[in-house]
Amino acid sequence: MSGTLESEMSESLHSGFSSGMTRRALVTRLVVASGALAVLPSVSSALAPAGAVERIAVRQGATGRGPVVGFHMDQPYLDYSGTAEPYRPARGLRSAEPLAALSEAELRCRIGYL
Amino acid sequence: MADFSNDPTRTGFFAPQRFEADVYDCEVIGKVPSDISGAFVRVGGEWFYPPKFEDDAILNSDGYISMFRFRNGRVDYKGRWIRTQRFEKNLAAGRQLYGYYRNPYTDDPEVRDPARPHLRTVSNTAPIAHAGKLFSLKEDGLPHRIDPRTLETIGPYDFDGQWKSQTFTAHPKIDPVTGEMIALGYQATGLATDDLFVYTIDAAGKVKREVRLKVPYVSVIHDMAITQKHVLIPFGGYVTSRERLESGKIHWGWDASKPSYIGVLPRDGDAKDVRWFKGPERCMMHVFNAYDDGRKIVLYAPFFESNFFPFFPPIDGSPWDASKARAYVRRITIDLSSRADTWKEEILWPFPVQDLGRVDTRFMSLETRYGFTGYADPERPFDEARAGNVRGRVTNCYGRFDFATGRLSTYFAGPTHSLQECCFVPRKGSREEGDGYLIGVASNFAEMRSELVIADAQRLEEGDIARVILPFRSSAQIHGIWVPEEEMTFA
Numbered sequence: 001m002s003g004t005l006e007s008e009m010s011e012s013l014h015s016g017f018s019s020g021m022t023r024r025a026l027v028t029r030l031v032v033a034s035g036a037l038a039v040l041p042s043v044s045s046a047l048a049p050a051g052a053v054e055r056i057a058v059r060q061g062a063t064g065r066g067p068v069v070g071f072h073m074d075q076p077y078l079d080y081s082g083t084a085e086p087y088r089p090a091r092g093l094r095s096a097e098p099l100a101a102l103s104e105a106e107l108r109c110r111i112g113y114l
Numbered sequence: 115m116a117d118f119s120n121d122p123t124r125t126g127f128f129a130p131q132r133f134e135a136d137v138y139d140c141e142v143i144g145k146v147p148s149d150i151s152g153a154f155v156r157v158g159g160e161w162f163y164p165p166k167f168e169d170d171a172i173l174n175s176d177g178y179i180s181m182f183r184f185r186n187g188r189v190d191y192k193g194r195w196i197r198t199q200r201f202e203k204n205l206a207a208g209r210q211l212y213g214y215y216r217n218p219y220t221d222d223p224e225v226r227d228p229a230r231p232h233l234r235t236v237s238n239t240a241p242i243a244h245a246g247k248l249f250s251l252k253e254d255g256l257p258h259r260i261d262p263r264t265l266e267t268i269g270p271y272d273f274d275g276q277w278k279s280q281t282f283t284a285h286p287k288i289d290p291v292t293g294e295m296i297a298l299g300y301q302a303t304g305l306a307t308d309d310l311f312v313y314t315i316d317a318a319g320k321v322k323r324e325v326r327l328k329v330p331y332v333s334v335i336h337d338m339a340i341t342q343k344h345v346l347i348p349f350g351g352y353v354t355s356r357e358r359l360e361s362g363k364i365h366w367g368w369d370a371s372k373p374s375y376i377g378v379l380p381r382d383g384d385a386k387d388v389r390w391f392k393g394p395e396r397c398m399m400h401v402f403n404a405y406d407d408g409r410k411i412v413l414y415a416p417f418f419e420s421n422f423f424p425f426f427p428p429i430d431g432s433p434w435d436a437s438k439a440r441a442y443v444r445r446i447t448i449d450l451s452s453r454a455d456t457w458k459e460e461i462l463w464p465f466p467v468q469d470l471g472r473v474d475t476r477f478m479s480l481e482t483r484y485g486f487t488g489y490a491d492p493e494r495p496f497d498e499a500r501a502g503n504v505r506g507r508v509t510n511c512y513g514r515f516d517f518a519t520g521r522l523s524t525y526f527a528g529p530t531h532s533l534q535e536c537c538f539v540p541r542k543g544s545r546e547e548g549d550g551y552l553i554g555v556a557s558n559f560a561e562m563r564s565e566l567v568i569a570d571a572q573r574l575e576e577g578d579i580a581r582v583i584l585p586f587r588s589s590a591q592i593h594g595i596w597v598p599e600e601e602m603t604f605a
Contacts, residue, residue, distance in 0.1 A: 096127055096504045098123050098127075098128070099503070099505070100503035100504070105434050108423060111123070111128055112172040113535070114508065
């Protein structure tokens, strides 16, 4: 499995990472670049829907997926590994989000009691 | 045409709603106790048309009344606009004709009438049920009578011509012993006047007594309290004048140099009997309850340190201070046998609460052990991924505050919810204070819908007994009341 992963990573390195980069170097660079990844499989499972970890493991050798946008700690990052799941909004409408931009005074003026 | 494109909350949970609704036999999670029979009636404000001025007060939005009707373990929901004269005139014009909160000088010329400011009320603050009649209230005008079967607006009500004040408080108090309703009207004879009329209305709904007072200075008198012997009239900080209004400003400004006052009027007294007790800077909006203790009066109230409302700005030009806009549960003791003109004040819990204090109304004016209100517990989780980012500004708990022991019992609404004002519903057949249910509407930010939560008031930690699900966001509530089946003829 690890050999397959390594070769797949090599295929995706053309879009930003120098060719010949090792898996260890890639992981290190991703951590620096996004503050996001420590161990790829664990991040993939964290971003994936529950129960999808096993499916990811199977796909790792076969997808050839291009870069996808993921999120960690509410910050977006571009995952080049081909193993991350594309970001999908969490279940929930986040309908309180417009309040985030309001100051305390604006909140009281617009909403009154929250 | 309504245009809310300048409203930063035009999307999301607080977007304008603008519709009326009927939902029969609502979806319920859990089981609604079959002994809850009557209606939870709520009044709040929604902008039907956007405000004329972007910095206007939300308190100036149009009145909306809604009702959760309980019977046989089932719940129906109904919501209607309160059809004030102002609402109808706006609707006919297709736009907002009225200016700032309680400033008729800023109205369009075709509706401007500073001599009769009560005609521009939006009736958006609280409901009250008395003598078989249902009303919506706002302190700048007369009550609007509402048909309890349909929630249609019948119109302004002056108690068969016996109510002489131009205005009627948002928070009259009903004496559970006598059935009397004690109410007041401030700015009773017109804009910025210092006239305060206090009324006793008997259990049959007839005006029985009127006392005309002058206030120390013209200010918001939003709430009041009663004991078996006294009427309490708290206010402080907010100021206005005819000149201020003529200059086109919003009705109230905040003057931190003004003392707070609590007027104490014997229920059988005249104007000469009122005593004005004086205290420090306070924003006195709502009370829990009060009672006589010999020659002392005990008042429980969640008063703010200072100005709660940023849209009523400090008159000295200083910025609104959010850090002082915090309400704490306070016990205020007034000693009538003392010559001192002040009171003793204690903060009973060290954290701020929602100032919408409620009690078991069977104990209104009597010694009270429990107060109920919402508060924010920052230790509880909030799921921003599902609900959005409220930056910690969420009322996620209801508390039962035991004034006798200091114990706090807590209901947690969940990690994607914020709670509106709660309401106590007595358990059928019980007489013990606090034996019943605590109900209130929760905003579910993850599902973008409203849910009426029902908890056992004596077991709040156990969570819901039931949640009544609305498939939409209900109107914003300012205040609500419980109306038992036997007090009103519903549909």
